Amino acid sequence: MKIDAIDVTVFTYPTRRESDSAGHSHPGKESQAKMAMMTITADDGQKGYAFSPAEIIRPHIVNAFLRKVLIGQNPFDRERLWQDLVHWQRGSANQLTDRALAVAEQAIWDLIGRSLNVPVHKLLGGYREKVPAYGSTMCGDELEGGLSTPEEYGRFAEKLVQRGYQAIKLHTWMPPVSFAPSPKMDVKACAAVREAVGPDVALMLDGYHWYSRSDALYIGRELQKLNFAWFEEPMEEQSMDSYRWLTQNLDIDVIGPESLSGKYFSRADWVKAGACDILRAGVQGVGGIGPCMKVAALAESFGMDCEIHGNGPANLMVVGAIKNCRWYERGLLHPFLDYDEPAAYLNSIIDPMDDEGFVHLPTRPGLGEDINFSWIEQHTLSHE
Secondary structure: OOEEEEEEEEHHHHHHHEEEEOEEEEEEEEEEEEEEEEEEEEOOOOOEEEEEOOOOOOHHHHHHHHHHHOOOOOOOOOOHHHHHHHHHHHHHOOOOOHHHHHHHHHHHHHHHHHHHOHHHHOOOHHHHHEEEEEEEOOOOOOOOOOOHHHHHHHHHHHHHHHHOOOOEEEEOOOOOOOOOOOOHHHHHHHHHHHHHOOOEEEEEEEEEOOOHHHHHHHHHHHHHHHOOOEEOOOOOOOOOOHHHHHHOOOEEEEEEOOOOOOOOHHHHHHHHOOOOOEEEOHHHHOOOHHHHHHHHHHHOOOOOOEEEEEOOOHHHHHHHHHOOOOOOOOOEEEEOOOOOOOOOOEOOOOOOOOOOOOEOOOOEOOOOOOOHHHHHOOOOEEEE
């Protein structure tokens, strides 16, 4: 089998999510958004697919790097092909990003799985058939009845527990919200959620701010009193020593790094430095499924959990294949949005959850997505 073609289809779909001036997602009026689907086709007609924002896999990236490296190659040589693409990153002036690598690598995994009629999580090792999910909220807003007050966070948490979630992670308020960032408001929201759901539901906080050490220490000590499970990204992650210091001064587990670049190399540095208690990686952030599995193995070798960042098929495949991950991140969730309604370009969501809070691993081959190809064809803007 050889890779014969790489195509990118850009299309529109309706969404009720909009971004504020800092890029945070919130509910809004229905509008049209753009999405890109990469298709990798083999010489026997088998295809693999992966979705991405169009900007990540724009024509220059596909033509100058992806096609140059992948066309004519055996997709089963996935690790070698990924390493060959990594070799081009420096010479690309960082235009070939880890996220672009991840899209291409996901499409290769999907092609392999579809050609063998096997889900990717089975190809990776197949550790489990279901995983408990935590409900991951959107960040706070100023929408009445949304997530604008600690009390609204508490009421939404009650609904999430009724839905079946065994754990909840808060994203609190961020600029341009008028009063953000505010350590005291963050703590009030966390306290309201703990009071609403009781002592048995696992809770986490993603601070998602560039707080100072003093603010992060204050929040972390308050979270300890509330028996939170972990504290995530309260400070700039490029300062690894700040996280080493925070980890040494808190009893609550500090998790990271989430958004830091550097693939598995930067994660290894964090483990060696003692900058986290739980390691963090997501497929899109570290350059693909393969490197994400390497991060999980790194954590396991040090007796650490590795919590996978974000939802979606690729991250779910990794969660299904590793032991040292307790949760699947399901979200982002908001009182005004229905997470269980699939995007128009999908016939169903990848991660339906049962009443006990478990997401069952897909049995469809490849990445397991149920793609609505007719919708994509009818709403195509360009086909490269």
